[in-house]
Amino acid sequence: MKSKMMNKLSEWLTDEASALEREMEASQERAADEDEAALTPAEIRWAQEEKEEEERIARRLNEWTDETGTKISRTLYSILCLVICLTLIVLLLYTVTELPSFGSPDHPINNEVSARYIEKGLQETGAVNIVTGMILDYRAFDTLGESSVLFTAAMVVLFLLRKDKESHKYSPLAKVMHDNPHSDTYYEPKNDIILQKTAFVLVPIVLLTGVYVVLNGHLSPGGGFSGGAIMGAGLILYVIAFGFAKMRRFFTYKTYQFVVLIALLTYACSKCYSFFTGANHIPSVIPLGTPGAILSSGLILVLNICVGFVVTCTMYCFYAVFRKGEL
């Protein structure tokens, strides 16, 4: 009886799902043929009414602002801004003077928390750089969140600005990029010889420095975030000098998706393992290695590499999408 009902329900919803697929196709077709006849009379009228009202409001607003509005609101706005900002500044400055003096030994932050990070950090995490040990082992959950922040930001930017064959019909931002042939990339490739020769020397050095900073994140200052930023800068320099066509030979949107997917999945899965074993008091089987060696400190090296990849790709993605609307 029960299973029959479940079957019916699932059948019913599957029907709906296929109907929704058709809806999706239809919506794409609707977007494809742009003529106004596709709209219902009510929609057209509503759009007209809306437009008329907007025009009326705009007219009234313009009249009013031209005469008195600008003056009053500007004065009022600047006075209010000044008052609020000054109050905040004074309050915060006063608060800072009341805070414990920075660097003094009896500062509240010199407590058992930082003591353990400093004294036992090397022994417990295997990382010579205790900052890395702290962010990628002790407080790895926060850092997982931080990497997801980058992922979120990249997704929002890709959504708003990336153009593909249909997006300029939906998105005003993508439309601007689509309709404007004289944009930044119009004259590409620029083939600036000085820039290209300099980049030819610099890009490998920059990329290698980035790789070094990422791989040595647990041994010396640096790590995934800083190394990733350096590598991202290297990629951006390359694309400025040689243009997107050459960049696409090894880095496309697919590459971006794949690298970020693998990096974040590795990060999340390895942390799944360590959170689960940690909370259930199961000893972890990942060896810490000899402190100071490049292959040491357990998962930290892997996590640094993952974070490095995410940051590199995100930096380059921001640059490319803001400049050109695609990767």
Added chain:
Amino acid sequence: MLFVQNFPFMTILLTLICAVVTSVLSGRNARRLTIMMLSVVTVMTAAVMVYTLSTGDSYVYMMGHFPAPWGNEIRVGVLETTMMMVFCVVILFSFLGGMLPSIREIERSKYNIYCILVDLLFLALQALVYTNDLFTAYVFIEINTLAAAGLVMMRQKGRNLVAGVRYMIMNLLGSSLFLFGIVLLYSITGHLLMENIRESVAVLVETGEYKVPLTIVVALITVGLALKSALYPFEKWLPGAYSNATPSVAAMLSSLVSKGYIFLLIKVYVRVIGFDVICSMGVLDVLFIFGLMGMIMGSVSAVRAKTTRMMVAYSSVAQIGYIFTALGLRSEIGIVCALWHMAAHAATKSMLFISCAEMDDACGGTHLRKNLRGAFYHSPLLALAFSLGAINLTGIPLLSVFMTKVTLVQAAIDVGGRHMGLVLGTVAISTLLNAVYFLGTAVNLFTPTKEGDEVLPPTVRKNRYTVVGLIGLIALNLVMGVLSQPILTALAEGLTRFA
């Protein structure tokens, strides 16, 4: 450790992994995966809720091999799981209910990004509810803000972009004030873990040390989170964002995002600073006054709104006012009332947003209030869901919001004095205004159209996902109305263990 105790951590990681995997899926598969993930998380949360209710106790879960304060941890108790359960059901059915409009309005090749942002929003919400560490809270506030701003701009019309940018600016201001607050608090206590800060603050209050920084901390955190949850004078970003976004997003933003921030604020008050310390500071009086003003002003704007969605959006301002007023009463029962209203409002407002958006489409897509006349006769379920939400928010016995009003008045009478008079007066006026705009609209739905009236044809066909979503939300509302007393008792018990 029992296996069920692992579930909160698993749901958090599962949500994140789904979000990451969704980035390479097609829109169709992204939708399927998201529905599956939301259902699995709902079931797992239900299991944890049953477990915490049966033990009545809370536990901390170590995120890694190091105990807090060195490592991160999450805390799971009756209060957290009960709230989370409501949020899970609301997000699942909001996602289902607004499926068709979202498909129509969002660019097809980027539909998977919509699903990713929903996943990330849900991830941040879970982390905010469960976290036991202030910095973790901040990290997930960032994710929440970015994802929510992206979701507001999902429908890429000019109005949405404007609303999204406004949302972004106001919310970033809120986040940065909150961050200032955490930094100052860290430098006077030396801790980020909630229990440890609580102990340090107790010592500081006793010795009278760092009095000014502590006050500033409370002020910064309160203003930051009040800005983000649209308390009355900071509500200017809300109507545009809620009324123009695609219905699922409007439902999620109004019922989950702002509630997550209020839950965090309650957490800061009760678990981090200590409620007695907060009461001695006068910040609650400010919240109380602004809450009362919000109750009136939100309703006044709602009465004047021309479209139903604008009306529902403005009524959120009024409802947020209820929550902050309850919080400002300085009593345990006030906080319980605030928590209950968060849950009740989440369940009701999501149903209202989804039903009124679909009803607009069924009545010619003009969005105007006057065109909804007689909607019951061609789309009965939508009209019933909307009217249920409307009479619920007006405060009819046996439904959830009525319980809020009763508890609020009870709390005010306990406090007595000026507070009592103000609350009684404002609740009366606000209920009257609610009745004017909500009941007015609801009656309009059931009034048959007359001969001369023009009836606009529906712009979309009816679909079954909306039916499933709305039936789910109606059921949630009815269950919450019937079980209001047990849930309130559970919340009150959870709160005593929360501190």
